[in-house]
Amino acid sequence: MxxxxxxxxxxxxxxxxxxxxxxxxxxxxxxxxxxxxxxxxxxxxxxxxxxxxxxxxxxxxxxxxxxxxxxxxxxxxxxxxxxxxxxxxxxxxxxxxxxxxxxxxxxxxxxxxxxxxxxxxxxxxxxxxxxxxxxxxxxxxxxxxxxxxxxxxxxxxxxQNLTEIKQLTGQxxxxxxxxxxxxxxxxxxxxxxxxxxxxxxLSFEHPKQILQHLKATGVTGTAQGQRWNKTTLTEFYRGYEQFSQQHSSQQKSYTLTxxxxxxxxxxxx
The missing domain is CATH 3.40.50.150 (Vaccinia Virus protein VP39)
Structure with missing residues (x-):
């Protein structure tokens, strides 16, 4: 690329x-x-x-x-x-x-x-x-x-860096x-x-926080073709469920590698 x-x-x-x-x-x-x-x-x-x-x-x-x-x-x-x-x-x-x-x-x-x-x-x-x-x-x-x-x-x-993002967005x-x-x-x-x-x-409470984390660290410099709107965000959040973890009494968390x-x-x- x-x-x-x-x-x-x-x-x-x-x-x-x-x-x-x-x-x-x-x-x-x-x-x-x-x-x-x-x-x-x-x-x-x-x-x-x-x-x-x-x-x-x-x-x-x-x-x-x-x-x-x-x-x-x-x-x-x-x-x-x-x-x-x-x-x-x-x-x-x-x-x-x-x-x-x-x-x-x-x-x-x-x-x-x-x-x-x-x-x-x-x-x-x-x-x-x-x-x-x-x-x-x-x-x-x-x-x-x-x-x-x-x-x-x-x-x-x-x-394997940011593998979750690459799997979901191709970026x-x-x-x-x-x-x-x-x-x-x-x-x-x-x-x-x-x-x-x-x-x-790293663990986050919601996939939205992962996008905020990436933006705050400048990593979104790779996302040349990614355009976020309500539809793409909803799809991203839904897709990120596969990377979630939930232990018995704890809130669900979402990982970023x-x-x-x-x-x-x-x-x-």
Whole structure:
């Protein structure tokens, strides 16, 4: 499916204020990714300093700053380049820097069309690379931009992500499997340090709340052909009954599935 990046940027910009409140799973994914980075990179990189030091870091799709805040808190970074599709997300970091020891730069636009900063120690991304259309080409650019032994660490989503929505509407991204991600990493000259996946489910009292949740997190950027009216909403609510659960004394709940995949890799020397 061809992704309309302008529409994606518009939807996420519109959801910017509500994202941090509603993107509960994405926040947890950032924390998980950071924990894995600390486990697989920090111990290897610097065992004699309280914080690992990176001279030059690029974050792809920084969004509301969940991962950015963790990077600035957990690592010593000399230069941090923040990328996203729209400039509003960088305002807090470029105009009100949270750290005096890190030089923060903006790189606004579609990362597939932009030149990467060079001589990077670390490229990281959380819950953003599923929007990339040519993942192999992006990995190639990442490999060329990284120093030898530089790290690429990211979370993305797998084929079961938002499966309920895709089954009911036919709308959704084409997600790569964990095996496919590992294969592409190896093909582009990376040593895979870690790959893992999990399923996370959110529960809602009514399918209407699920649509509100997706809108508040900007995910409706994929719904290019979906038009909601009274008839389509009624059909959606009725169809969502197949994904409902009801325990003996509890109110019926409706699930929404997320399928995060975590990959940590290193450029071959």
């Amino acid at each position: 061809r992704i309309d990046k302008a529409q994606v940027a518009q939807r996420f910009a519109r959801a910017h204020q509500s994202y941090k409140t509603h993107a509960v799973v994405q926040q947890q994914i950032c924390q998980q990714l950071m924990a894995k980075m600390q486990q697989y990179i920090v111990q290897q990189k610097l065992s004699d300093q309280p914080q690992p030091c990176f001279e030059n870091v690029l974050e792809i799709g920084c969004g509301s700053g969940n991962l950015t805040d963790l990077l600035l808190r957990e690592f010593q970074i000399q230069q941090l380049t923040l990328n996203d599709l729209y400039a509003e997300v960088l305002h807090a970091y470029l105009h009100h820097p949270q750290t005096t020891s890190t030089q923060i730069h903006g790189l606004i636009g579609d990362i597939e069309q932009l030149d990467f900063p060079q001589s990077l120690d670390l490229i990281c991304s959380s819950s953003a690379l599923q929007w990339v259309e040519d993942f192999g080409a992006l990995l190639c650019k990442a490999n060329q931009a990284l120093k030898p032994q530089g790290y690429l660490c990211f979370s993305t989503f797998g084929p 959704g991204l084409h997600y790569l499997s964990m095996d496919a991600l590992q294969q592409q990493l190896k093909q582009q000259g990376f040593e895979v340090l870690h790959c893992s996946e999990q399923l996370e489910s 997320y399928h995060p995949i975590y990959c940590l890799a290193r450029r071959m020397p």
